[in-house]
Amino acid sequence: MSNGQTWVVGDIQGCYDGLCRLLDKIKFEPHKDQLVAVGDLVARGEDSLATLRLLKSLGNSFTTVLGNHDLHLLAVVHHIKKVKKSDNLSNLLKASDLPELVNWMRSFGLAKAISDNHTIVHAGLYPHWSVSELLRYSKEVSAALQADDYPMLLEQMYGNGPAQWDESLSGIDRLRFIINACTRMRFLNPQGQLDFEVKTHPDSAPPNFTPWFNVKNSKLTKDQKILFGHWAALRGETGKKQFCGLDTGYVWGQNLSAINLSSEKITSVFFSS
């Protein structure tokens, strides 16, 4: 990377105006700085198409991981799923450059190391994995997503099981678990399984539901930091320096945030309709 700044931005969700105001506020310089996103580039906001075009235009100055909404968009494009009522994707789905935008999105993975000790992943680090396991498993999904028959993956990725990791999982069950852990995880239930129903703040969760970042991870070393999005109800708070939540709920009328990787300073813009 050049001598510019690296900024990691939370869930953009097609909120083009908020993204532009945030880039202005951090004085982002595309020829010098790096913009990194934690996924969910598209969905509910006012202009997912303009958002993707802007991010793609940044070329090598931009990288991301894919979130659940990004994968869902790919499934919609292939007529595997319908657009969710809450989403606003009609201009994107009609765009003449949709195929290029889709192929560009497919080039990203589910987890990525962005420095020696910073890793991005949309939902979080499954607490029984090390960072290197996370990166390795993410590559397995990328290989399937970049293969010619990738619509098959999109078709088979839906579902909540298996609920627990087992290194001996294979085929689509293995890929589905990796996708769910990387893009949908919030809580582990009292049986230690991934739960996908509870989306609240941890304070209002059912008894013995544990946020993934509060399950002891004996494979994570102290110098490693995980930057993630996905869980707006957290407002970015995990109570742990190692886990940096960046979805500060812009799409829910709160704010869009970016952290400067070297200073660790967070800059936010407030929602404006």
Ligand SMILES: [Mn+2]
């Ligand atoms: Mn998400």
